[in-house]
Amino acid sequence: MNIGEIAKRSGVSRSTVSYALSGKRPVSEETRRRIQAVIDELGYRPNAVAKALKEGRTHTIGLVIPPAGRRLTDMQLGFVASVVDAAARADLDVLLSPSGGEHDRSFERVVGSRRVDGVVVMEIRLEDDRVTRLRETGLPFVGIGRTARPEEMSWVDIDYETLISRCVHHLADLGHRRIALVNRSAELVAAGYGPGHRAQAGFARAVAERGLESVQTCCADDAQSGMSCVERLLAEHPGLTAVATINEAAVPGMYHALAQAGLSVPRDFSIAGVAAQDWAENLHPPLTAADVPADELGAQAVEMLIQLIADPATPHRHVLVAPPISLRGTTAPARSHDPLH
Template sequence: MNIGEIARRAGVSRSTVSYALSGKRPVSTSTRRRIQDVIDELGYRPNAAARALKEGRTRTIGLVIPPAGNRLTHMQLDFVASVVDAAARVDLDVLLSPSGGDHDRSFERLVSESRVDGVILMEIRLEDPRVGRLHDAGLPFVGIGHTAGDQQMSWIDIDYAGLIQHCVRHLADLGHRRVALVTRSAELIAAGYGPARRAREGFVKALAERGLDGIEVPCGDDARSGQECMTALLRSHPDLTAVTTINEAALPGIQRALSDTGLEVPYDFSITGVAARTWAEDFSPPLTAADVPALEMGEKAVSLLVGRITAPDTPPQHILLAPPVSLRSSTAAAPTGRQARINGAAR
């Protein structure tokens, strides 16, 4: 079934049917109703590709994800799922494109070959050449994270500095005097990964504010790296009693290293950080954490991007989210001296 058949049955021209479907020109209420009755009778659905061709749009958005070799965290998976769901609700498809390392060609094709109407860009660096490339191409985009100085891009971010500061304050209130920040991989930090830099700022500020000793350590984004990192920390800093982290993927390994050393969370050692809510609740014991609203972020990102696509001249929007720290079961009062740790090892 095509527009010509609808026009014949409704007694109007093909162009009138086209205008009624696209809304590009006014059509009288009675004529629109007559056309709609025929459409309903025939069960007609406009061909999406043909409609997109007429509108000059693909009705597809690009979601630029971390390199394919990296396993996405629970937080990132929740975000991706939310973007796909939110896009579907407004009749948009989502094209996933890895970026970084060997995947730079994939990103370039996404930008240069008119495959998408706009882009959601994950894992923003403080100095991110992808942002400049999207600006130069005139392609609407939204960042999940923000660069050091570009105010011309719309973005959504988490207040990592403030959240890590709150986590350290919570540990200080429990009597912990020496804490560690387990951050992301050394490669990401060297590349200027925004959340890692901002988490450090909050960590340093909280240490100074509460007079604590602190250690910051990079860690790969997987359980094995988390275990190795935590084992090394306990060996080099035996008086360490707590850790805070933005590295969700490393947390199972951190927990395993503590268990292997005979330390029980939270009685002998406390863990807190920034993580997806569902993941924090399922952690054992449930993780005291700033719960990242990944689902909400996905919905907001799609909404912002649709706004940039339909009204590109509107001012960019900046959304900084600061979810509260949910107190669960992975933090407790600091153990009283080395004897408590020995008792913990014997338990």
């Protein structure tokens, strides 16, 4: 049964029925009652769009992802999948919108046209124009990540500072005395990418606490860059015996560079990091890492967003997780030939 049949039986136009359902324009009480009587008689149920219009809702949330030209890492894909799954369980659609550079028009269309009821934003910078814009619009939003002013928004995040610090302490406990941090790309870190800066802080603190020799470097999110990065580290720092990293996509290249140099993981060289669990487990050897619970965090972000949509006055909520390091196949005691060991 459709709106046309209801209009015919009610003796009104289709647009009048539509206005009665959506509340977009006033309809006389007598006409509204007549339409409602036909609806009740026919057992008509307004479709989802009509229901959403009546409630002033789209039943769609936006998910703002990194630029479309960049390949998403397994961890990022995990967050996307978890947000989509959690939204589906809540009977919500998800509109994906890339952001950054030429994609900013897409972001502006999403937030400016009210095509969505709320937004989940990924890859938050310490100073993030997207967060500023969302706060200006009043559109409910939740970050996967947080700015330098975490109190200004609701967010879920991984405690990269604590996790990289734990990685360093684990490697130091195994006798490693020269350790490198392999971060995300120089462009991301220069742009104020939160995890990159927090990893640097945790690394610097831990190596100072343990009195270690250290080096920090940035690396693009791909295997080729990981290979080049480790080749350079080995050439410039011959006493290096371990790496801590938040760059999971570069790890296979690191493995390759070490093998090319005749170094066995973990007998000659150890690697520990922060990564998606499936990714870490399926590497050869499996990566010793703090496993990021992307499915859990994505679901929590959607739950927070639904609460904000229902009640915009809901106080900001913050979820910071620091999962334990899962010991796998990439860390072992430092070789005794290390002169500082």
